[in-house]
Amino acid sequence: MQHVTIPQDRIGVLIGEGGATMREIESRAEVRLNIDSETGSVEVESVGDPITALNGPDIVRAIGRGFAPEDALTLLEDDLTMFDLLDLDKATRNKRDLKRKKGRLIGENGRTRQLMEELSGAKVVIYGSTLGIIGTPEQVEAVRSATDMILDGAPHGAVYSFLERKHNEMKSETLGYHEFGAGER
Known part of the structure; x- marks a missing residue:
């Protein structure tokens, strides 16, 4: 229990x-x-x-x-699907800093959070002082890295480029896996 x-x-x-x-x-x-x-x-x-x-x-x-x-x-649904939770308080100095960084993670009209979901394939929720992720280990890691970049002050364009690269890597790995079948690479 x-x-x-x-x-x-x-x-x-x-x-x-x-x-x-x-x-x-x-x-x-x-x-x-x-x-x-x-x-x-x-x-x-x-x-x-x-x-x-x-x-x-x-x-x-x-x-x-x-x-x-x-x-x-x-x-x-899948043994690989996992839940991960990031504590945004640890990356901020005070309430005002938390609000600013949450704003950067959410983006204008939710665009940054939405792009994290679309490009990683994971589900992403920002609630209170946490960022939650549900996805495969690779998807979770992509969102974690993008989140760290944003919290460290990286420009959104650089973060979107990173996510785009990760998206293409994950897509080609999936295609390679389905194209050749498991274990035949």
Whole structure:
């Protein structure tokens, strides 16, 4: 059994209308969720396949950090899909600096965050003082690197070029893999 604490304003999303989201998570991840809506504490208990249930806490954490339930549930679709969380507070000096850097990560009308998603193939959410990523290890690493570049003050153009390069590398690796079949390279 694991305990996860999520922000109070995300408890409703975790439970869903009439408990639908909670029941779907419990069924698909083979866990039982015991949610304390007063404190935001969520007990995640394995009730089925222990390997499948390992994703339960990350699904709850991802929803707690701003992901839509359907995006969080993609953690069950593939063994390589992972959830990663970056603490933006560690890269900032104060609240004003955090606000400025979050603004740079989001971009005008959300464009930078959107490009991170499109070019990496990962899902990216900025919520509070965190940046959450759901994707394959390679996708997560591309978003992490782009985030570090932006936090370090790199121009957006340089970050977009980096992401474009990563996108093309990942695309050609995927094509090579499908073209020649697994293990025939």
